[in-house]
Amino acid sequence: MRYRDLGRSGLRVSEIGYGAWGIGESAWVGATEDESVRALNRAVDLGVNLIDTARGYGESERIVGRVVRERARAGEEVLVATKVPPKNRLWPAPDGVDPAEAFPGDHIRESLDTSLRASGLDHFDVLQFHVWSDEWVRRGDWAETVADLKKQGKIRLFGVSVNDHEPDNALALVRSGLVDTVQVIYNVFDQAPADALLPACQEHGVGVIVRVALDEGGLTGRITAGSAFPEGDFRNRYFRDDRPAQVERHVDAIVADLGIDRDDMAETALRFVLSAPAVSTVIPGMRSVRNVERNTALSDGRPLTPDQLAVLARHRWERNFYG
Numbered sequence: 001m002r003y004r005d006l007g008r009s010g011l012r013v014s015e016i017g018y019g020a021w022g023i024g025e026s027a028w029v030g031a032t033e034d035e036s037v038r039a040l041n042r043a044v045d046l047g048v049n050l051i052d053t054a055r056g057y058g059e060s061e062r063i064v065g066r067v068v069r070e071r072a073r074a075g076e077e078v079l080v081a082t083k084v085p086p087k088n089r090l091w092p093a094p095d096g097v098d099p100a101e102a103f104p105g106d107h108i109r110e111s112l113d114t115s116l117r118a119s120g121l122d123h124f125d126v127l128q129f130h131v132w133s134d135e136w137v138r139r140g141d142w143a144e145t146v147a148d149l150k151k152q153g154k155i156r157l158f159g160v161s162v163n164d165h166e167p168d169n170a171l172a173l174v175r176s177g178l179v180d181t182v183q184v185i186y187n188v189f190d191q192a193p194a195d196a197l198l199p200a201c202q203e204h205g206v207g208v209i210v211r212v213a214l215d216e217g218g219l220t221g222r223i224t225a226g227s228a229f230p231e232g233d234f235r236n237r238y239f240r241d242d243r244p245a246q247v248e249r250h251v252d253a254i255v256a257d258l259g260i261d262r263d264d265m266a267e268t269a270l271r272f273v274l275s276a277p278a279v280s281t282v283i284p285g286m287r288s289v290r291n292v293e294r295n296t297a298l299s300d301g302r303p304l305t306p307d308q309l310a311v312l313a314r315h316r317w318e319r320n321f322y323g
Contacts, residue, residue, distance in 0.1 A: 001014050001015070001016065001046060001047025001048065001296060001299045002014075002015050002299045002300075002301055003015065003049075004279070004280050004281065005207070005280065006157075006180075006181065006207035006280045006281070007180060007181060007201070007205045007206045007207030007208075007280065008180075008205030008206075008207075009156075009157050009180050009181075009207060011079065011125070011156075011157075011207075012049075013049060013050045013079065013207075013280055013281045014047050014048045014049045014050055014281060014299070015274055015279075015280075015281055015282065015299050016048060016270075016281070016282060016284070016295055016296050016298065016299050017048060017049075017050040017051065017052060017209070017281040017282065017283040018040065018043050018048050018050065018051040018052065018283060018286060018292075019052050019211060019283035019284055019285040019286070020040075020051055020052060020053040020057060020060045020063070020064050020285075021053075021054070021057050021060065021285055022285035022286075022287045023036035023039070023040070023059075023060055023063055023064075023285075023287055024053075024057035024058030024059050024060030024063070031287050033059070033063055035287065035288060035289075036063055036287060037063065037066065037067055038289050039286055039287060039288055039289050039291070039292050040063070040064065040067040041067060041070075041071075042289045042292045042293065043286065043292045043296065044067070044071055044076065044078055046292065046293070046296040047296065047299070048078075048292075048296060049077070049078055049079055050078075050079045050080075050081065050125075050209075050281055050283070051064050051067075051068070051078060051079070051080050051081070052080075052081045052082075052183070052209065052211075052283045053080065053081070053082050053083075053119075054082055054083035054085070054128075054130060055082065055083060055084060055085050055111050055114065055115050055118075055130075056083070056085045056130060061082060061115050061118040061119045062118050062119060062120075064080060064119060065080075065118065065119025065120045065121050066120070068080055068119070068121065069120055069121070079125040079126070080119070080121065080124055080125055080126075081124065081125060081126035081127075081128060081159070081181075081183075081209070082115050082119075082124050082126075082127060082128070083127075083128045083129065083130040083161055084103065084107070084108055084111040084112065084115075084127065084128070084129055084130060085111065085130045086102040086103060086129070086130060086131050087101065087102055087103065087104060087107040088101045088102050090102070090131070091130070091131055092131050092163035092164055092166065093131040093132060093133040093163055094133075095133070095135065096135075097133065097135075098139075098140070099133075099135075099136040099139050099140030099142055100140050100141075102129075102131065102133075102136070103129055103136070103140065103142045104140065104141065104142070105141040105142065105144065105145035108127075108142060108145050108146070108149075109145065109149070112124070112127060112149065112154060112155070116154070122153075123153055123154050123155060123156065124154070124155050124156070125155070125156045125157060126155070126156065126157045126158070126159050126180070126181055127146070127149065127154075127155040127157070127158055127159070128158075128159040128160055128161050128181070128183060129142075129159075129160045129161065130161050131160075131161065131163055132160040132161065132162055132163060132169065132170055132173065133163070133169060134169050134170060134171065134172040134173055136173075137172045137173050137176050137178070138176070138178075143178055146158045146178075157180035157181055157207075158178075158179060158180050158181075159179060159180055159181030159182060159183060159207070159209070160173065160179060160181075160182055160183070161182075161183040161184075161211070162182055162183065162184040162185070162197075164185060164320060164322045165185060165190055165192070165318065165319075165320050165322075167184050167185075167186075167192050167193040167195075167196070167197040168192075168195075168196055168197065170182050170184070170197060171196060171197060171200055174197070174200045174201055174204050174206050175200060175204060177204065179206060180206065180207060181206060181207040181208070181209055181280075182197070182201060182206055182207075182208060182209070183208075183209040183210075183211055183283075184197060184208065184209075184210060184211070185210075185211055185212040186198075186208075186210045186212075186213065186273055186276070186279070187210075187212060187213050187214070187215050187219060187269060187272070187273065188215075188219055188254065188268075188269050188272050188312050188315055189215055189218070189219070189250070189315070189316065189317040189318070189319075190212075190215075190316070190317075190318055191312075191313065191316045191318075192316075192318060194276065198276055198278035198279070199278065201278050202277070202278045207280040207281075208276075208278050208279050208280050208281075209280060209281055209282075209283060210273050210279050210281070210282040210283065211283055213269055213270055213272075213273045213282045213283075213284055214266060214269055214270070214284055215247070215269075216235060216238050216239075216321075217235065217239075218239070218247040218251070219251065219265060219266065219269040220265060220266040220269075221251055221255070221262035221263060221264075221265030221266060223239060223244050223247045223248060223251070224244060224245075224248045225242075225244050225245035225248055226244070227239060227244045238321045238322065239321070243321060250315065250317055251265060253315065254268075254311075254312070254315050257311050257314070257315070258308060258311055258312075266294075266295075267294075267298055268304070268308075268312075270282060270284065270295065270298050271298060271302070271303060271304050272304055272309070272312055274298070274299075274303060275303035275304045275309060
């Protein structure tokens with residue numbers, strides 16, 4: 001496993017992290033705790049040292065905390081990032097919302113304390129707001145609250161999870177010096193963060209955590225016109241109507257242009273993200289030992305070639321399937 005600086009924080013993180021939404025037994029159907037624990041432990045065995053979870057991910061914080069505490073007893077440090085949901089429960093953050101409605105100080109503290117109890121941990125390495133609006137920079141009491149939580153030792157770093165497909169909505173925050181990390185959607189389809197956000201993060205020493213590198217499965221090569229998902233799985237909404245057929249056509253075009261097999265699509269998608277020097281870590285969801293082993297094997301220092309990146313630059317496809 002290779003490691004990268006998490007911005008200016010002084011922390012080094014595995015370039016393949018662990019996205020723990022899917023193991024929470026909520027929006028993703030099919031996870032079991034036993035398999036999730038095996039997958040988490042295997043990831044740590046293979047060098048993963050950052051796990052990303054959230055208050056809103058069902059049982060995820062509890063399961064992650066169980067594994068991290070067990071590894072700590074063995075003398076191993078695993079970093080954990082979690083998220084505070086907005087008090088007004090609005091995802092993504094709409095324009096015109098006062099920060100006191102979304103992240104007042106008392107709500108931040110209450111959510112963090114709940115997460116600490118659920119996980120059994122005594123602190124989180126990164127506390128992130130689960131939505132963000134640049135309208136909130138230097139407004140409200142959230143910044144003072146975050147600073148106090150750092151002083152108390154309950155958190156080490158502060159970050160935000162940028163609204164889906166809105167990377168420029170965190171530029172003012174990055175430039176303000178108030179944030180340590182940003183978590184953002186960045187993948188072969190949505191390359192917009194590379195235009196302004198990633199350069200700004202490099203300039204200001206802000207760590208970049210990349211989510212949805214595989215487009216919720218769309219960039220694995222396994223989504224086709226006939227794809228179906230279990231009842232209650234959020235992917236039934238994400239890939240509704242003719243969206244799977246659209247994804248299949250776009251992936252077919254990428255495969256043809258690169259001259260690769262469809263089975264190589266997921267590897268290519270992750271290598272694309274890791275080819276960006278501003279990226280600190282990518283956090284694919286990994287609900288099985290098999291996926292952990294496949295994804296962590298990509299941390300081998302082999303980025304895509306300039307020619308491959310030039311081909312992929314032509315395959316930007318910016319849309320919002322969350323809507």
